[in-house]
Amino acid sequence: MLNFRPPFVLVLLACALPLHAHAQAPGVPQVRVEVTRRGDDWRATFIFDRAFTTWVLPRSAPIAEGGEPWRAASWNIETRGVRLQRRGSYDVLAADRGKLPLRVDVSFTPVPDRLQADYSPALVFTDGSSSTDGRRDW
Secondary structure (H helix, E strand, C coil): CCCCCCHHHHHHHHHHHHHHHCCCCCCCCCEEEEEECCEEEEEEEEEEECCCCEEEEECCCCCCCCCCCCCHHHHHHHHHHHHHHEEEEEEEEECCCCCCCEEEEEECCCCCEEECCCCCCCEECCCCCCECCCCCCC
């Protein structure tokens, strides 16, 4: 049986409060990305906590060989009025007019290519199965 001392419990609570406060911070934009797969049909749904004119995808390293952005050939934006653009070194989701909807749907093909200074967005195995990087912030 564990015997917790009151100071230990206070330290645990003190460490947990900043995490809870960050998740509830009204000024910090939040997005949730739900990735689903049915056979070869891969989809990502971006769910935003508020409307934006653009959403920057910070992990936008180009393909190591050729230097082209990897999302342009892999992604198909299915939400009307939204497009994928390259702005400087970053890919962005941009609204054609006004602001992005709170939900943006994307169908995509996993890209196993090596990227410049980043991990591959997906792995493709010899049996044809594939896996995406779950840590990727899309």
